[in-house]
Amino acid sequence: MIDTHAHLQDEKMLPCDVVIENANKAGVNKIICSSSDIETSKKAVLIANNYECVYATVGVHPEEANxxxxxxxxxxxxxxxxxxxxxxxxxGLDYHYEFATRETQKSVFIKQINLANKLGLPIVIHTRDASGDxxxxxxxxLDKLKNGVCIHCFNMSLEILKEIMGYGFYISIGGIVTFNNAKNVLDIVKACDINRLMLETDSPYISPVPFRGGINEPKNVVYSAKKMAELREMLFEDFDKITTDNAMRFFNIKD
Ligand SMILES: [Zn+2]
Known part of the structure; x- marks a missing residue:
């Protein structure tokens, strides 16, 4: 199983040694460490070089666009x-907090789309209260997005889900699927193309039930995975295999 979105370098996280051992014990054998700015990008690359099972994404989150x-x-x-x-x-874009102006966020987003295209890398998108833009x-x-797009913590409309599945984009879903008030996310899990779905925790944030409110870790991806397998009426093993294959394909990880 792969946690495709964890902030291992976040100061709220337990030491990497502990977190990674816990993850491996729980059957989570790969972790993609996500970044929010240049500093966290540097740290993600360091961690990925220290632990074989960790890979990194580098980029500037819309909250850090300034x-x-x-x-x-x-x-x-x-x-x-x-x-x-x-x-x-x-x-991506975050109009919930709007720490940077919308214009700044859009420009930083587009510059990084261009960079990913130039480097032949896929992109991982954060979008909150900013579906339209x-x-x-x-x-x-679209012509610059051929290396792959994942919208993480996907919570947009079913209509948009249908549109992006048509483009071959991926989504990743985490702890919210275990919350009682998550009707939209439940519908998304049921309606999405199973070959475009990946698992994530967004650690140290968004702990799944039964740890809601606590500090999240990659090992907890199992709880949302179980809930999603149930929603899809699939055997856990099959669901695990398909979503793991999806992540390997999306991030171009060979072994
Ligand atoms: Zn994140």
Missing amino acids: TFNETSLKELEKLAEDKKVVAIGEI TMEILRAN
């Missing part, structure tokens, strides 16, 4: 040379 400057693209490009870097992310940018850049 930190993006002239040198950011060069630094990301340099970091992406590392063979453990498997995607550019997380990038996110989709507008993706539709306008």
Whole structure:
């Protein structure tokens, strides 16, 4: 099983040794470490080089869009040379907090789409309360998205789900699927193309039931996976195999 989205470098996380051992014991044998800015991107690459089972994405999150400057693209490009870097992310739009203006967020998002295209890497998208503009940018850049797109913690409409499945995009879903009030996410899990679904935790955030409110770790991906397998009326083993294969294919991981 693969946790495709965890912030191992976050200060709230337990030490990597512990977190990775816990994950491996729970059957989670690969972790994609997600980044939010240049500092966390550097840390993700370091961790990925220290642990065979960890891979990194590098990128500037929309909440950090104000930190993006002239040198950011060069630094990301340099970091992406590392063979453990498997995607550019997380990038996108967040109009919930709007820490940076919408215009800044859009420009930083598009610059990183261009970078991923240049480097031949897929992108991992964060989008919150910004469905309209996110989709507008993706539709306008489809020719630059051939290396793959994953919308993480996907919670947009079923209509958009249908559209993006048509483009061959992937989604990843985590702990929210275990919450009682998650009707939209339950519908998404049932309606999505099973060959485009990946598992994530977004650790240290969004702990699944029964750990809701606690610090999340990659090992907990099993709880959301069980719930999703149930929703799809699949054997857990089959669901695990398919979603693991999806992640290997999306991130271009060979072994
Ligand atoms: Zn994240």
